Amino acid sequence: MPLADVLMERFKVRTRAVENPNKVTAAAITARLILSNNPNRLAFVIVNLGAQVCFVALTNQVTADTYGIRLDANGGSWSCIWDEDFEMTGWAWWIIAAAGAPAVYSLEVVEY
Secondary structure, eight states: OOOOHHHHHHSOOEEEEEEHHHHHOOOOSSOOEEOOOTTTTEEEEEEEEESOEEESSSSTOOOOOSSSSOOOOTTTTEEHHHHGGGGGGGGGGEEEEEESSOOEEEEEEEOO
């Protein structure tokens, strides 16, 4: 049975993956919105592909030294899934870089 059918049978939901939904492919030294508020988001991952440290938080007050969740350089990541992280999975997320403009990748799984 295809996975889409299994998900529909078990959870009564259809999903799709969306890469870089806000078209943010690089962090900056000022906060940028990487994931908008989306109550239909079931999961997401944000990956720091660059050589500089990045930080993510639920507010544009994220900083590169005192406020946020650290994403180490060269692959540091942060993910949320609805059944472990609850409502914050669907909230807006902001990102900032400690220096430069490192590449970042985001992927969200949404209900449609």
